[in-house]
Amino acid sequence: NAGVTQTPKFRVLKTGQSMTLLCAQDMNHEYMYWYRQDPGMGLRLIHYSVGEGTTAKGEVPDGYNVSRLKKQNFLLGLESAAPSQTSVYFCASSYLIPGLAGPYNNNEQFFGPGTRLTVL
C-alpha cells in the first residue's frame, strides 16, 4: 500500500516550458487535491477533484490545468511555466463520508511526498 505517490520529485524548468506532475493514490479515495507550498505561506489549493472525470478550481488556479481521467490519478499541468510557479507541489487525497457535502467532505487528507519545482 503505497498511499499517495508523486512524480517527479524534483524538476527544473525554463520559463515558457511545459510539464505535467503526476499524482497516484491506491486508497480508492474519491477526492484528490493539488496544493502549492511557499515559504511563509500556508498550503494553498490549486485545483481539486471530487471524482473521476470532475475537476474544480481552488484558491490559486491560474496558470495550471488538471485532469482526472482515472480515479486513482490526478494530473497537474503547467502549460507555460513562469518563475512565480517555483514552489513545492503537494498532492493529497481523502475519502468520502456519505451524507456530508463539499470538497472537504472529510478534511483528513493524505499527502504525497511533494514535487520541488524550480522555474528559471
Place this chain on the structure above:
Amino acid sequence: KNQVEQSPQSLIILEGKNCTLQCNYTVSPFSNLRWYKQDTGRGPVSLTIMTFSENTKSNGRYTATLDADTKQSSLHITASQLSDSASYICVVRENTGTASKLTFGTGTRLQVTL
C-alpha cells in the same frame, strides 16, 4: 477574511523537554481543527482532529486542546524526541454547508536537539 495564525514561527528545545505550539483562528463558522506534522521533505501527516465539542485530545505524547470560545488551539508535546523535529501545521475547516473550506496556518518549525 478567515485566517489561521500559528506561533511561534520556530522553536528549538532540548530533547526530553516539553513544548506548546499555539494556533489562533478567525474562521467562522467553525467545523473542526486538525493538526498535521510535516517532516522535512515530506508531506503533512494528520496528528489529531478537534471538533467544536472537544476540549482535549491526546495522541501518544501529543495533546491538543481547543477553546472554541476564544478560537484558540494548542498542541503540547511531552518529553520531546529528536524525531519530533518537524513543522506542525494547524488547519481549520469552515462549515459552510454544501461547500466547506480549509484554511492552513503557516506552521511552527520545531527543532529538537541533544
